[in-house]
Amino acid sequence: MIPGASEHIDNMQRSVAESFRRIGSIDNEMGKTTTTDYDRSMLSKERSVLIKNLEATISDLSEFMTLSQKINESFGGRRGQAGLNQLTQAMPQLLSFATAYANYSRNMNVLSSDRQIAAGIKATAGASEILRNLRIKEGSQNEQNLLKYLTHLGVSQTQRADYINKIAGDSETEKHMFKSFNDMLPKAFRSINTNSKRRTIT
Amino acid sequence: MDDQTISLRIVVDGQEAIKTFSDVESAGKAVASTIDDIQKK
Numbered sequence: 001m002i003p004g005a006s007e008h009i010d011n012m013q014r015s016v017a018e019s020f021r022r023i024g025s026i027d028n029e030m031g032k033t034t035t036t037d038y039d040r041s042m043l044s045k046e047r048s049v050l051i052k053n054l055e056a057t058i059s060d061l062s063e064f065m066t067l068s069q070k071i072n073e074s075f076g077g078r079r080g081q082a083g084l085n086q087l088t089q090a091m092p093q094l095l096s097f098a099t100a101y102a103n104y105s106r107n108m109n110v111l112s113s114d115r116q117i118a119a120g121i122k123a124t125a126g127a128s129e130i131l132r133n134l135r136i137k138e139g140s141q142n143e144q145n146l147l148k149y150l151t152h153l154g155v156s157q158t159q160r161a162d163y164i165n166k167i168a169g170d171s172e173t174e175k176h177m178f179k180s181f182n183d184m185l186p187k188a189f190r191s192i193n194t195n196s197k198r199r200t201i202t
Numbered sequence: 203m204d205d206q207t208i209s210l211r212i213v214v215d216g217q218e219a220i221k222t223f224s225d226v227e228s229a230g231k232a233v234a235s236t237i238d239d240i241q242k243k
Contacts, residue, residue: 013237020230027206027226055211058233062214065240 005068008152012061019054023047060152067149074142 026043029035035043137143208229209222223229 016233016237017230020226020233023208024226051208051210055213058210059213061237062212062240065237066214 005064009061009065012057012064015057016054016061019050019057023050023054026050064149064152067145067152070145071149074145 026047030040030043206225207222208226209220210229210233211218211220213219221229221232223232
C-alpha cells in the first residue's frame with residue numbers, strides 16, 4: 001500500500017468512532033428532563049452537523065479503501081509492482097500536487113496568486129512525468145482511480161470536516177464542490193499534457 | 203422526535219444508500235462491520 005494510506009484509514013476510523021460517541025452523548029443530554037429547550041436546540045444543531053461530517057467521512061473511507069484495493073490489483077504484476085515502488089518514492093511530490101489542487105478547489109471564489117499557480121504547475125509536471133513512466137493511459141480507469149486516491153490522501157480530514165460544516169444543509173453546493181474534487185486532478189494533468197495555458201488549470 | 207434514531211446517507215462511487223438505525227450504538231456497530239467487510243475483500 002502507498003505510504004500514508006494506513007495512517008489515513010486509521011485517522012478516519014478514529015474520527016468515525018469519535019463522532020458516534022459524541023452523538024450518543026448528545027442523545028443522553030437531550031433525553032434528560034433537566035436539559036433546557038435552548039440547550040436542546042443547540043445540541044440538535046450540533047448533532048446534525050456531526051451526522052453530516054460522519055456521512056462524509058464514511059463515504060470517503062469506503063471509497064478510499066475500495067480505491068486502494070483496485071490500485072493494488074492494477075499494480076499486482078512484476079511491472080506493476082515496480083511502478084508502485086516508483087510511485088511510493090514520488091509520494092511527497094504527488095501529495096504536494098494533490099494538496100495544491102485541493103486548495104484551488106476549496107478556495108474556488110478566491111483568486112489564486114501567481115506563486116500558488118507556479119507551484120501547482122511545477123508539482124503537476126513532476127507528477128505527470130511519473131504517471132507517464134507508469135504507463136497509465138490518459139482517461140483510463142486506472143488514471144481515474146489513482147487520481148481519486150491521491151486526492152483523498154492530499155486532503156486532510158480536518159479540511160473536509162471544516163468544509164462540510166460550511167456547507168451543511170446546502171446540498172446543491174455540496175454536490176458542486178464534491179464534483180470539483182473529483183474533476184480537478186484529471187483536468188490539471190490534461191492541462192499540462194497538452195501544454196495549455198494556465199487558465200485551464202483552475 | 204426520537205433522539206435515538208440515526209439516519210446516515212452514504213455515497214460511494216455515485217451509489218447512494220440511506221440507512222436508518224434505531225440507536226447510535228447499532229449504527230456504530232453496523233458501520234464498523236461494513237468497514238471490516240471492505241478491508242477483508
